[in-house]
Amino acid sequence: MPIHILPDALVARIAAGEVVERPASVVKELVENAIDAGATDIRIECAEGGKRLIRVTDNGSGIPAAEAALAFAHHATSKLASADDLAEIHTLGFRGEALASIASVSQVTCITRHADEAGGTLLRFDGGRLIAQERIGRTPGTTMTVEHLFARVPARLKFLKSTQTERGHIDGIVTRYALAYPHIRFTLVHDGRVSFQSLGTGNLRDVLVEVYGADATAQMAEVGDAGQMSDWRLEIEAISNLQSPISVYGYASLPTLDHANRSKITLFVNGRPVQDAKLSYAVVQAYHTLLMTGRYPVAVILVRVPPAEVDVNVHPAKAEVRFRDADAVFSAVQRAVRRALLDNMTPPAPPSLLRQWPNDRQESGATALAATDERPSIVEPTAQPPLTGSEAWERVGIARQTGALGGRVPVTDAATSSAPITQPSPLRTQNLPALRILGQLAESYILAEGPEGLYLIDQHAAHERVLWERLLAQHELGALPSQHLLDPVPVTLPAESAYLLEGQRDMLRDLGFEIEPFGGNTFLVRAVPALMIQDDTATALREIVADLEMGDAALRKDLEARVLRRVCKRMAIKAGRVLSFAEMQALVRDLEACESPRTCPHGRPTMIYVGLKQIEKEFGRLG
Template sequence: MPLWYNWGMKIQQLSDQLASQIAAGEVVERPSSVVKELVENAIDAGATSINIDVRQGGRESIQIADNGMGIATEEIETAFLRHATSKLSSIEDLNAIRTLGFRGEALAAISAVSQVTIVSRAEGADAGTRLVLEAGVVVNRERVGAPQGTVIVVENLFYNVPARLKFLKTAATEKRLIDEFVTRYALAYPQIRFRLTHNGRITFQSSGSGQVRDVLVAIYGPEIARQLLEIGDQRLEAESESSSLQSPASDSRSSIQVTGFVGSPGVHFANRGQITLFVNGRWIKDTQLTYAVIQAYHTLLPSGRYPLGLIFMQLPPEDVDVNVHPTKTEVRFRQGKAPFGTVQRAVRQTLVADAPTRQMSAWALGSNDGDSPGWMGALNPEAFIGGGGEQADLALSWLDETDSQDGMDGTLPLPEPEGETESQLPIMRVVGQVGASYIITEGPEGMFLIDQQAAHQRALFEQLQTEWAADNVTVQTLSTGTAVTLSETQAKLVEQFQEAVARVGVQFEAFGPNTFMVRAVPKIAASADPARLLISVATELEQSKGVVEEAGLVTAVCQTISLRPGQSLTLAQMEQLIRNLEKCADPFTDLHGKPTFIYLSVAQLAREFGRI
């Protein structure tokens, strides 16, 4: 007999009060949930000013005051009934939600687990109404004088549900969660003036100017706000995955618009908490879209660091289902994976477009104190844009891929150019190599110290990624296969994702228990050890914990075949490596977001030698 079965109880319908308290657990998880629901109601009411006052992290009281349209006297009690709402009335309305609230559960859920006082005067009314509720039951009602709008006070949250109360975090933690929510909505609605106070002290306020950048300054400060890049209006006509189920007359295409701001690669954090997503003005949580933002920074950030992103998506209401979870923070898209690609492309294009300006500004400020104009002031930028001579083969396949310290003999003639591409680096003259790891070059008004491994990885990655994106990786078939034995876990993974591995150029077949025969490798890795390539790919699959991203496999291949520190290069080899770096779309960082080079201006060198 199941342990939960109670012989002494009959099946019966729960009381309204108990049902409301159970439902409240889905909608009202903590004080920040109360703030969220009440602020969203204020926004839906057309408020242009919203004041939030919180005491003891929301445990003692939460007060939300707005100047919206208010609640009519005859409707104020109805507003606290379960499933009572003015925001939809039919199934057609539910299929195209245009408001933040719609379920009609928030006020009932909040009042069921707290003591609530509300004062509201509707637009055009000559007086307001004051209503007091305890545990969802009305205990007082009276007419009062009040300005248009609504003031609602929630006190002693969870006073009648002690089990919920003991699971609340500290006041400081609850305060932080409330801060995060209010600042998010201030960004999404810059035309609304928000003010947030904790224990009587103002901790955040926005001007309501309508300018998102004003809110960004208020949240992050002027220094970080200056480093945020605005995403140009990106639109995609997306084909719905469900279009095959629609009638021939229906239009299965819809427009997805992406705007917002992202931080330059120099702005990064220890977690994903600074990536904020909005869909049609609603803050949402979506792991796939968050990953789209992170993936757009691939190779631009140090390992373990995450970007700042503020992403606004607009699409037809009927193309997004917001009725997924009681908290309304999860949504489903009719277009399937289309939003992921649109967000990733919008962020990546913004970062790539900013790269030359960002790096040139850094060089121009090389003197740091204005003593020297730097090379930007000494040379016309046209003198180096497009420089670098002939187009070099990004593969550098002639490089020795072993860890030998004996040096590398011979050179390879540079291939014929395939077409001119604009370089983001100035023309550089190779001077030599130091420590068999760094290449010294002379550029305009200074010198560059280039990490040969980082530069080689970047060049390899951009070629292989370009081929992979076009589903056209050039492979080199091996005359004799190479047998590789993997761990049982790795063997299962490479078998499961064999097709994905083949798309990055590593082709193999089963050759025995946990053993595989490598038959082909990417052409750029023709001189590499095939066994090392398959092991690297298998390791990447294992570390991805089942969430396989083919771009990660591209990275694994390039890391395996790139130069190692301590490999001596000939002058011709160094020159070719520099030419390949000059032709990269993003020559500034390696695959982990670390710099490929360091620039020292002539002015900096003069100061070190005491010349100035």
């Protein structure tokens, strides 16, 4: 094929692929234009996840009539004048490609009026061509309507995700800008229904309440002075004159509120949402020793630096930035978040139950008490009668799965079930030998003796396995017990998570949850699986939604498995809990009855085996 020059229309559509990836990309570009125009009220309307309609209306400065058509030309912008301006960018947009790219892959209607003009201008574009232009009346500001996105680019259209997924991406874009610009009122409407609205008070906490809910916001600490926040550009000149011109604001969750992954760490640099692994790591490092391994904080961190100290012209989507002194920014973020956490964390209460003070004081104890020679008051533990087998099961939260001879036996949910459930539970002695309980180590591991050595059993992982096989068997029989709550629990979720939960309500109902919309992004939880009746319902639901967010194309059975694994993980006995001998024996016997007793549902081992020969070798009994 001979070399030839591509037509301008085809070039425009190819170039548009770098700017317009999906409907959320269009929303991002139009919202950024509205913010750059000084808008204080921005309304976003979408239909069918933005595939059929996206309309963004603002009360900004508008476009002069003489320049309205020029705004849709390639490389046309009012935000840069020379190459030197690239070194110090004060706006979100600057390349002059967004409107031209959007118009080349859709039908666009622009209605705008500049603040200094008496009337407005209407323009219509189809596939990048201007097909109509006329004068029209309207208030100052701009309305951009984008219809039938990618209708002329079927290759891109067929790769869009479901309407629900595209809605979620749009929700994420809008809520992020609402967090970065709390002085702007954002309204997001999907298919005629308001799904998100910020107040525009300038108070970041007000936006957090709308995004994450009042309960979650109450568990977040203020970083820096994030009270009344204005446009970042008004603060840049002030911080540029400081010796260390790096400012960090925002909110970070206390250790009582965490997430399964880093997706709830939201970062902004000079009002621009960014993806920066190093800054994200700085936030996580601020929680060193404060969060469990594998858990991550919820944080909204806004970094302000002089524009000359950051390069935003790195990525086509402007999602990445490069700092002149990245280490200084990293340290500033880490210190600010850590300081906020330490200033807001409540010191732990002293234990109410102390162990018996020894009669013969140790040297260290004598040294510590030498000044006063006083002993603390001792609270004597109340004597507890030994538990019978069934009582032990109820206390540890496990129901017996097997009878003395194995086979199908009635199983009663120890939590709340009112009727026995019959399920197959064959005794699998070939998987585990009969074990003799020796005791508990570090309030986390059960020591047991087997025929050929020592077994160290992780009580949490073992209990997860027991609960998993029990719930799985009940689910296969269609008999997962559900328990109605005395008082329904309201749970507010971020907009993108709310749409995901709404789409999975039928699946969750089959697993024992009864959840109904309660307006906006709030849901009422009326029933939960019986096993979870004593759990923190709001926290459990947020963790389940986080599990559902992990992957877009999972099969229903995979989603069900994720939810059940989460239920098991939350309800399994935790490390640090003292178990009686009867409880340990009950747990180990039930683990022996499992089909796969050696791993938890997540694949982690439930036990470590130390062979007798290895023990004898360590003691020098074997050569």
